[in-house]
Amino acid sequence: MPYLPALPPAPPPLVRLVQADPQAPAKNPPPERARDLQAQGAGQAQDLSTGIDNTALQPREEGVPVGGALKPGEEVFLDADTQQYDQINRVFTARGNVKMRLREVLLSADQMQVNLDTRLAVAEGNVKLVQGEQRIAGTRMEYNFARKEGVLLNATGRIDTKAESKVRINTPLAADLTGASELPPPPKPRGGILRFEAKRIVFNAEGWRAEDLRVTPDQFDPPELELVSARATLREIGPGSNRLMIDSGTLFFDQNFAMPFPAIESVIDNEKRKPPYEVGSDFLDKGGVYYQQNLYVEFAKNITFQISPQLYIQQALSSNSFLDPKNFGLQNKLSVEYDNGQLTRLFSEINGLVLDDLENRVRARLEHIVPVGNHTLTFSYAYRERFFNYLLGFQTAQSNLGITLDSPLITLGSSGVRLSYQANAALISANTDQPQLDRQPDLGRFRVAGSLSKTITLLQAEFLPLSRETLRFTQIPVTPGLFLDVGTTLVQSWYSSGDSQGYLGGRVSLFSILGRFSRDFLDYTALSLSYNNGFVNGESPFLFDRVASREQVFAGITQQIYGPLRFGVQTGIDLTFGRAVDTFYTVSLDRRTYSLSITYNPVRQTGGFQLRVDDFNWGTNAYGRPDQVTDVVGGVERFNRNGPGSP
DSSP states (O other): OOOOOOOOOOOOOOEEEEEOOTTSOTTSOOOOSGGGGOBSSTTSSEEOOSOOOOGGGSOOOTTOOOOOOOOTTOEEEEEOSEEEEETTTTEEEEEEEEEEEETTEEEEEEEEEEETTTTEEEEEEEEEEEETTEEEEEEEEEEETTTTEEEEEEEEEEEEOOOOOSOOOOOTTTTOOOSSOOOOOOOOOOOOEEEEEEEEEEEETTEEEEEEEEEESOSSSSOSEEEEEEEEEEEEEETTEEEEEEOSEEEEETTTEEEEEOOEEEEESSSOBOOSEEEEEEHHHHSEEEEEEOEEEEEETTEEEEEEEEEOHHHHHHSSOTTOGGGEEEEEEEEEEOTTSOEEEEEEEEESSOSTTGGGTEEEEEEEEEEETTEEEEEEEEEEEEEEOGGGOEEEEEEEEEEEEEOOOEEETTTTEEEEEEEEEEEEEEOOOOTTSOSSOEEEEEEEEEEEEEEEEEEEOOOOOOOTTTTSSSSSOOOOEEEEEEEEEEEEEEETTSOEEEEEEEEEEEEEEESOSOSSSSOOEEEEEEEEEEEEEEOOSSSTTOOOOSEEEEEEEEEEEETTEEEEEEEEEETTTTEEEEEEEEEEEEOSSEEEEEEEETTTTEEEEEEEETTSSBOOOGGGOOTTEEEEETTEEEOOOSSTTOO
16 A cells, blocks of 8 residues: 555634624624624634633733724634634634734734734734735734724834825926936836834824834835934825824934934825925025925815925025015915816915015916826916026016816837827916017917927946945936937917917937946946927017027036035027026935935026935925926926926
8 A cells, every 4th residue: 555644734714703794883892693703614713711821912002992893894814823712701812824804904923812802903923914005013913903903012114105196197298308308217116115113103094103213215224314203103194195293303324424303294195295394596586595494284185285484594684684574485385186186286475475566476376187088188377477488588477377288198109209299278468578569468379289209229238136236326226328319399379469489399319328326436427418409480479488599509417426426517508699598507415215416507596405315205396496487498388287396
C-alpha cells in the first residue's frame, strides 16, 4: 500500500459574528437572538463557557464607547487559526492570523477578543487597520466596530492627501505652449502620501486625533523632512476633503537641522491651496513686498471660503504711518463644488482698506463652470480684471461679462499631435487708444481660437528606477534628452465697433536636459530656445487683448550650482521693437520631498517665495505671479483655472 502523508487539519471556516437585523431600527440595543451568532458550518469555534485567561485582551482605554447597532444588511466576519467562544459572556477570542472584516474595513492582529454585547474588539500584536487607501498599524487597538470608533497605541501609517474630484476644468488652449519652459516630465508615481508615527491615536468615522506625532512626506528612511508635534487632528469635511490641524512643534531637515514652526491649519484635498503664510512682491497693486495670511473656512462640505489679510510691508516702511489703512489689504475666495460636476468660484481683493477711491481699489471675478461632455462651459463676470500683454505691459479691463467654451486637450490618433480650441462671447469695457471711440468703450466681442502642437524626441537617455540616489534633489528621476516642439495657433476676433483682429502664428522650440541632478556639482542643466512668428490682420480696439507684436524669441537656462541649489533665468525679447518683454530670475533649493524658491521679474516688478511639500496640496502661483493676473498671448486670455491663484 503506497504511503500517503497526513494532511494538516483544515483551518476553521469564516465565522459570521454579527448580522444586523434588517427589521430592527438602526439605534436599537445590540440584538440578543441566537440568530446573531450564525455560522457557515458546524464546529467553527470551540465553546468555552468556563474561565479563559484573557487579561491582556480586556478593554482599558477611556473614551472608547460601548454598544451600538449595525446598519441593515451589515455583517461582521472573523477568521483566525484558533477561535474560542464564551457562550455565557458572548465573547469570541481568536489567535493567530486574526482578521475581522466589516464592509470596507479590515482589522488584523496576532490575537483579538470580540464582545458581541459591547461591540468592542480588542486586538494585540501587529495590529493593522485598512480602509481604502488609508492604512494604520500599531501594537494594540480597542475598536467599537458598530460605531467605527477606537484607540490605537504606538501607531504607524499613512495619510492619502489625494482624492478624485467630480469637477473637471479644461485649461484654455492647453496645447498652445508659449515662451520658454521645461519639457513636461514623464509620468511620476502618485504622491501625496504622508507617513506618520504616533504614541496614541483616537479615531472615529469623521477623523482622528494623534498624540506625540511624527509625520513625513518622504517614503525613504531616514526621512529628509520630518515634522514633530504634540498633537494633530484630522477631520473629514467632505468627500475627499479633510481639515488637518497641527499644534506648534519642530521641523527637522535631514535629521540634523531643526527649526520651530507655529500651529498650522490646512485643508488637504484634490485642489491646490495656498500655504498658511505667503510672501510676495507686487509694485502695481501693493507697493512692493507684501505678506499674506491664508485662512480657510468650510461653511458646508462642498463650500470653501478663503480669507487672506495682507500687509504691504515695503509700502508701510516707506510711509509716514506704518498702521495706515492703505498699507493693509484683503483677499477673499469662495468655491462651491456641486455633485453634478459644476463649480462656482468668486475672487475679490481690496488693495488698501480705505473708502476713498474704492472703485479703483477693488478687483473681482465670478465664474460658474459647467461640464458639457468632455468640454467645459464657463459663465463669468469680472470687475477691473488685470492682464499682462507682454509688449503692452499690464492692462485692466473695467468689466467683462462673458461665456466661454473650452475643449479638452485632444491627441489626434497615434500622431502625437495635440489639439485644443475655444469659443468666447463677451461684453467688455476696457481702455482703448483709438480716437474715434470713448476712452473706455463698451463693446461686444466674439472670438474663436484653436491650436495644434507636437513634441518630437530627438535624443533621450534611459529612464532610471526610483531610488534614494536618483531622487536626491527631485521628485522623479531626471532623464537627459533633446526635444523639438512645433505648434501653430489661429485666433479670430470680431468686435461690435466693426473692428476685427486675426492672428496666425507658428512656433519652433528646442529643449534640452543635461545631467541627472543626482550628483553634487553641475549635474543638471536645462536649456530652452523658442522662436515665435505670425501674421496679424486688423487690430483690436482694446489694449488688453491686442496682438501688438508678431515676432519674439524666448530663451532660458536652469543650472545646478551645488547640491540642491539651482539658479535660473528665462527671458523673452520682442524682435520687432528690440526690447525684453518678460524676464524671470529664480533661485531654488530642491529636495525630494520639498523645495523653496525665490522668483523676481524686473519687467512686471513682481516676485514671490514659493513652497512645495511633496504632492501635498500647498502651492503658489508659477513664477510668483500675483493672484488674478492673466497673461494674454496671441490675443487670448490664458486663465489659470487649476492653480492656487485661480478664483
